[in-house]
Amino acid sequence: MAAALISSLPHPHPHPLLLIIFFFILISSIVAALASSSSFDDSLIHEDDRDGGGLVSVSVSVEQLAFLSRNVAGEVPPAILTKLSPMTAHDSARYALNPDLMTPGPGDHDANNNNNDDFCSLAHLACASAFHDSAKTVTNTYTTTKTYATPRAAALNSNNKVKEDPFSFFRRSLLKSGNRIRLPDLHESLPDRSFLPFPLASRIPLNYSALLRIFPALSSESSINLDALVRNTLAYCSAPQIAGETKSCPTSLEELVGFAKSSLLGNGNLGKIVGLASKNMDAKGLGDEVVVGEVKEYEGVDNKIVACHEAFLPFAAYFCHSLSSTKLYGVEILVVDDAAGEIMKKASKSTSAIDNTTAAAAATMLAICHMDTSAWPKDHVAFKILKTGAGQGEACHWFTMLDVAWIAAH
Structure with missing residues (x-):
């Protein structure tokens, strides 16, 4: 031709x-x-x-x-x-x-x-x-198994006997420069894997039977922990969204960015978005007592924020959602050591930059605060930790390095 x-x-x-x-x-x-x-x-x-x-x-x-x-x-x-x-x-x-x-x-x-x-x-x-090699390294993800409990997914989690970390949730008042705080265990481990190209990801239905057909190793006895994580991921993805929430489980890069843009910019999708994540979280001090350094609030257009938490599937996938009445912060974390007094002194200067060489800065972490919890399940783990109930104040939590937040670019 x-x-x-x-x-x-x-x-x-x-x-x-x-x-x-x-x-x-x-x-x-x-x-x-x-x-x-x-x-x-x-x-x-x-x-x-x-x-x-x-x-x-x-x-x-x-x-x-x-x-x-x-x-x-x-x-x-x-x-x-x-x-x-x-x-x-x-x-x-x-x-x-x-x-x-x-x-x-x-x-x-x-x-x-x-x-x-x-x-x-x-x-x-x-x-x-x-699968067999990964089963030894996968841990329950902090943000999915402990943070975003839904009735269906919570039932699966209860079978895993996951112990609530008392520092998983906190009040916004904790995010004040100079405060001594204790971080939860934010170390996570998921198998290293890539996004599927969009034409392939779009041909794999997000249900267990379809995944098992392509990845039969899921059903083996040696992969039982991974099988439970896959079922847990599917439970989150199929759970009904709560009031004021928009959610999606993108399985390709194009879907991920597409959901974030449509949620933040509307159907026109004009403009760009900004991706934010915690940094240097493998540094000394995480999981221990630390000091809050500088705190920066990220303000998106119309205060809209999309949070995406990595979920386990054989290919890269995320659980993404946008909730109304949320605030996002970048928090400098300082290691508590023998110079703790000097760190506290420097961290209290909220208008000046922290001297990283003296203050031993460990990480910059994202923290998100959900200001309206009235639509959350009454048995949500946050209420147990904060000793409150639905709608009784904000609930904040940290992002791990596996999580990504999106805001509209100004």
């Missing part, structure tokens, strides 16, 4: 611009066919993000970076950047055209002999033998 069209041109040597136009039309038609079966509103995906059905072997991560640069202002949180897909556009298109390639082959449905290792390796997922 291409040869016939080129030979029909009036010049023996066609103009390069005409060739470019021809191949652009061909690429666009292939991408349109791939995207037509998806229910995701892909108006946020620029035409340059669609690679043309694998005609070139450009990395999907290059396209994802370009997508981020058009939609996110400033520095992108490391939690997002480390999850970019390592797949090539060619491989992504190949699996999108034939989704059955993602599943184990005939006769290989033994959970311990998963034959879709090629797919898992190409996409950098936590599946097959990786």
